[in-house]
Amino acid sequence: MVTRRIFDFPEIGRRGFFAEMDKMKKQIDALSGLVFRTSPSWGYTGAGVFPLINITENLNNYYVRAELPGLNAEDLDIQVMGKNLTISGERKISSEGKDIKYHRSEREAGKFSRIIGLPGEINTENVEAQMKNGLLTVVIPKSEAAKPKQITVK
Template sequence: MSNITRWNPISEFDDLMNRYNRMLGLARTNGDREGKDLFSRSDWAPAVDIKETPEAFTVEAELPGMTKDDVKVTVHDGVLTIQGERKSEEETKDKKLHRIERFYGSFLRRFTLPDNVDENGVKASFKDGLLKLSIQKAEPKEPKAIEVDVQ
């Protein structure tokens, strides 16, 4: 008798993104639990690429069939949040749906930003279903030396 294991692509995707985030220094602060809760609250998760240049981080999210009004991007306390909803097509009298393979519904993605970014320097563009965020790096903060007057 053999055991059958159900394949969960969302779990594998979440593991892959956690490894990628750790590699870039964008690890989630709450560990594994946040990832599991995140996907239980979302119907699907868009594919995201994160790139780094000497000046900025670039985050690109694939959101086909959506407009910029369907997406909300926020940065708060070092966490970048991308959320939105892709509405499904309704079946009508003259149109019958035979196969649905695309994901619909709400999504929520969160990424912990590294310390060296300027949270006020985030620029966003949306074209042809691709959301592109540019997050400028901040100048590294130099340690401040305080002179102590000993009496």
């Protein structure tokens, strides 16, 4: 009886197999980067969606919280226009030196800009932002038109 292998993977051992899988992932990421990412000359480094954000609301305000580790308040430009909040800045990562060999490099530096569409009209006059321990919190008051109104039934 002859046994036939379903998958014809080379016999490279467990450690070699995972190294090959990591190599393939890097190649696929590089190819998808060429197709789906914007040009670095436009100020986008291709790091993915940065910063990561949460958007919440209560009766009076929208809250946008963004993770910005390693950035200072002076590195940011925050603007509101219409129903949009824009968070822009530049993430700088110091070089470890020219004779350094990287085993993994996932942190990217460069300019970023994120436009966040809010679900309702906002009061652009009283927006407040605070940065603490790498977490940016932007409090955006709702406009009077966006707040719920109690209707009395007659």
